[in-house]
Amino acid sequence: MLDHPATIQVLGPSQDKRRSPHIAIVGSGPSGCFTAQMLRKQLPQAAIAVFDRLPVPYGLLRYGVSPDHQGTKAVTRQFDKMFGSGEVDFVGNVSVGKDVSLDRMRTLFDVVVLATGLATDRAVQGVSGDRVYGAGRVMRWFNSHPDELLFEPHFGDRVAIIGNGNVAVDVLRLLSKGASAFVGSDLDPLRLGHKPSHIHVFGRSALSAAKFDSVMIRELASIDGLAVTVNVLDSLDHQDPGVRAKAEALRDLADGSALERPRVRIEFNFGWQPLNLEIAGGAQQLGLISTDGLSTARQIEVDSVVTAVGFAPQDCQPESGHTSTGSDPEGLYRVGWLERGSAGGIPHNRADAKLLSSRIVADLADETTSTGRRGLRALAPELHDKTVDFAGWKRIDEFESAQQREGRCRVKVPDIATMIEIART
Ligand SMILES: Cc1cc2nc3c(=O)[nH]c(=O)nc-3n(C[C@H](O)[C@H](O)[C@H](O)COP(=O)(O)OP(=O)(O)OC[C@H]3O[C@@H](n4cnc5c(N)ncnc54)[C@H](O)[C@@H]3O)c2cc1C
Numbered sequence: 001m002l003d004h005p006a007t008i009q010v011l012g013p014s015q016d017k018r019r020s021p022h023i024a025i026v027g028s029g030p031s032g033c034f035t036a037q038m039l040r041k042q043l044p045q046a047a048i049a050v051f052d053r054l055p056v057p058y059g060l061l062r063y064g065v066s067p068d069h070q071g072t073k074a075v076t077r078q079f080d081k082m083f084g085s086g087e088v089d090f091v092g093n094v095s096v097g098k099d100v101s102l103d104r105m106r107t108l109f110d111v112v113v114l115a116t117g118l119a120t121d122r123a124v125q126g127v128s129g130d131r132v133y134g135a136g137r138v139m140r141w142f143n144s145h146p147d148e149l150l151f152e153p154h155f156g157d158r159v160a161i162i163g164n165g166n167v168a169v170d171v172l173r174l175l176s177k178g179a180s181a182f183v184g185s186d187l188d189p190l191r192l193g194h195k196p197s198h199i200h201v202f203g204r205s206a207l208s209a210a211k212f213d214s215v216m217i218r219e220l221a222s223i224d225g226l227a228v229t230v231n232v233l234d235s236l237d238h239q240d241p242g243v244r245a246k247a248e249a250l251r252d253l254a255d256g257s258a259l260e261r262p263r264v265r266i267e268f269n270f271g272w273q274p275l276n277l278e279i280a281g282g283a284q285q286l287g288l289i290s291t292d293g294l295s296t297a298r299q300i301e302v303d304s305v306v307t308a309v310g311f312a313p314q315d316c317q318p319e320s321g322h323t324s325t326g327s328d329p330e331g332l333y334r335v336g337w338l339e340r341g342s343a344g345g346i347p348h349n350r351a352d353a354k355l356l357s358s359r360i361v362a363d364l365a366d367e368t369t370s371t372g373r374r375g376l377r378a379l380a381p382e383l384h385d386k387t388v389d390f391a392g393w394k395r396i397d398e399f400e401s402a403q404q405r406e407g408r409c410r411v412k413v414p415d416i417a418t419m420i421e422i423a424r425t
Pocket of ligand 1: 057069139167343
């Protein structure tokens with residue numbers, strides 16, 4: 001790492017800058033890594049470096065995607081290959097905006113791509129308190145993210161999940177699975193804890209507008225001991241094939257789960273908007289109102305609430321006060337969730353990366369003069385003690401994979417100091 005020659009110097013008329021630009025990608029989640037992969041193909045002589053604030057790469061692939069979805073997490077293997085080939089540098093443990101300013105990055109690199117994602121859970125108006133947890137935070141905790149080292153959620157017996165997208169269903173599944181169902185996952189056995197006996201899921205929209213995929217509901221059918229009921233304001237019969245698939249998945253789940261003594265009771269409720277969370281008689285009461293035009297009020301007693309209604313930018317953005325208007329300064333780009341908002345999964349990030357890389361190649365082709373920027377090499381003296389490179393990540397990876405207690409495929413190192421120690425061993 002940090003050893004690319006300073007390829008941009010004085011160029012003659014036949015050499016153009018697009019052949020050897022210095023490119024920094026900030027954020028090593030799927031959108032950053034796919035962008036690096038595509039730029040690598042289109043600009044073979046570019047020096048490409050992918051930065052991350054954490055010592056380990058891959059963003060939400062490592063810290064969002066559920067620990068029991070190892071098949072999805074396996075996307076990282078192609079990125080391991082890319083970094084392992086030495087054609088793209090991984091520069092971990094460097095927070096752009098904190099360790100090095102975005103302005104400085106832009107003086108050193110011809111192209112800076114921001115791929116920093118959206119990490120802050122959107123709040124639900126009127127619903128706050130000690131036991132109200134954002135789903136992104138809960139999933140980071142289940143995934144042993146170092147930011148959640150001190151987070152100790154207390155879900156209790158009765159949990160309300162607000163939201164009807166795939167992340168809401170991820171939380172539901174992790175809270176309702178029994179301990180033995182996590183064999184083969186990378187869920188730290190220390191994070192199993194007490195399981196709720198009642199989980200209510202509330203979506204504001206009708207079932208026809210629910211955002212989860214039917215396959216996510218079908219997966220719940222493999223969990224033992226669930227009793228599921230589905231309360232819809234509209235009908236479970238739908239013409240639209242996508243909606244029908246969701247309705248059928250829910251109906252099958254409910255029909256197949258009529259247990260006399262269930263381990264967990266799950267209630268799906270569509271068409272309810274949360275209003276407030278109040279303490280009454282020593283218990284927390286979640287107040288809701290129906291969205292069917294009748295405004296029927298309802299209250300349920302809960303021990304905790306998990307909000308799963310999307311994500312907003314985190315406080316520590318490399319840039320501040322900059323909105324996506326299509327008029328980014330020259331050489332500065334955004335991609336992935338940061339650009340598009342928190343809708344869409346990994347394939348969407350790949351499509352975004354493809355579009356962006358073509359745009360960057362076209363923009364570079366318009367450039368005719370050298371900027372003399374020196375890229376990562378110029379940054380090396382400032383950062384040399386701090387960075388974790390790809391070899392460092394592989395040492396962490398191997399250490400984690402060797403921790404296979406209780407049938408886990410790996411147990412993640414949960415804190416940054418230990419990660420760095422292992423990376424440097
Ligand atoms: C809980 C959850 C589960 C999901 N499960 C699935 C799934 O099963 N399948 C699916 O297809 N999609 C899933 N998704 C969606 C998918 O994870 C996103 O589409 C994707 O991760 C967005 O990619 P990104 O690269 O834009 O952002 P991210 O993955 O968030 O990556 C951003 C990266 O930027 C880094 N960063 C942030 N700030 C800085 C800074 N200042 N300096 C340097 N680095 C910085 C972060 O550390 C992070 O590594 C899930 C999302 C969530 C929240």
